[in-house]
Amino acid sequence: MPKKPDRPAPKSQPLGSKTGSKTGGKATGKTSPKSANSKRTDSRARPSTPPKQVRPSQPIMAPEPDGGSEAIAAVVGDFQRIYGKHPIREALTAGRAVYKLWIAQGLNTHVIKEFQQLAREHDVPVQLVPTQKLNQLLAEVEFSNHQGLVAEIGAYGYADWDTWLKQLD
Template identity: 30%
Template sequence: MNEYNQRPQSSRSPGSSKTNAAGDRKTDRAPASNGRVAKDKRYPATPVPKESAEDKEVWAEESALKGDDEYLAGKHPILEAMKAGRSINKIFVSAQAQRHLVQPIMDEAKIRGIVVQQVDKSKLDRLVPDMQHQGVVAQAAAVAYVEVEDLLARAAERGEAPLIVLLDEVEDPHNLGSVLRTADCTGVHGVIIPKRRSASLTAVVAKTSAGAVEYVPVARVANLVQTMEKLKEAGLWIAGADAGAKEGFYDTNLTGPMAIVIGNEGQGLSRLVKERCDFILSLPMSGQINSLNASVAAGVILYEVVRQRQQALKKSGVKQATPAPDHA
């Protein structure tokens, strides 16, 4: 219940009694007459304060966090979102923010006709709790997922062998954001995640990805195993990352159409997913810890793919084409 609709309550309950100077007991409530309770003029009704326009706006914005809108936080994610043409409803800038940090965002917002509202820092803290917003928050529509076919089409448009990353129940949004950031740097054509038991595209992911979420398409599927079979039919090889692999990581040919599967942070690849892989990759380990963070493992493998593909192009005498920049 809204606090404005709650009347202050007395420490004494209605109808309680007290003793006067003469020792007689009397009640706080006037006696009823004709079945009705008479109004006690000694206790006038407490006026209910009206919500200000600012109170209503804050309530509406904080309630929107539970809806379909996404709140982006931080300078770089918001700048990249605007440059990528993301639909942004409004940008909130802290009145206490350093001018040199927020000025580029304000300039870009002015060019694109996006409303910028200056607010107190505490308001930003409520909009994006547990996030470092750097004094700027943007309200944007949630990132749209794509279809698996769109990822393959993206590779075909570039004239490149498909390179796709599949995440098997990676639940940490920071890991997902880091994978997207590395995927953008290594030319991955897209990332596939399952609908259940997996991190989804949230503001935390956008922040961790440093804006890469705007450039790396993500497909969300109901069944990862069935998707792997479809990728095989499309001509892709499925390589799973697992610590118990027998094949040497650097001795495996990764130049062809490839899908790399990264497992859960704690359990690794699930049994069915592991069984559907064409081969398993194992990173060399020499320390006391026998596993790597999911995003770190993905980064190591993806850069080995890049290295092998660049070497193959040099040997074939084909000059590597410089891809057209996606970052408008």
């Protein structure tokens, strides 16, 4: 097998060095007119850092602990406002303390009747309101998709230790 001719090792140059390829790799101190006063715009440029996010002192969104549902709730005082068809249906059927239900006026008639019936079964007052009212109720929630339904529920009830032990017997 014939031996390959030896090649010179490639010369590595630090980034930003001013070398000209026509001078044999020696530094000439000259820069090309294209890069004389321009910033780096190639793919190696470092991306700008996004602004720091400011976190609120209290959480404004929290998952609703109702047996696995992915409900989203807005914490307002001593109660929560949950929104969306499935979270509200779960809260009503699971026996949670639901104080009020707001339904958007332009919602599908079938959906309105379903939730009015559920609310009637659990003695929950219902109010038909414009969509803007629902948006106002959830103003502190950044990306709320209320699906035309908002409910006000009580805090999650926890059992007393003694009561819980008695139930085990």
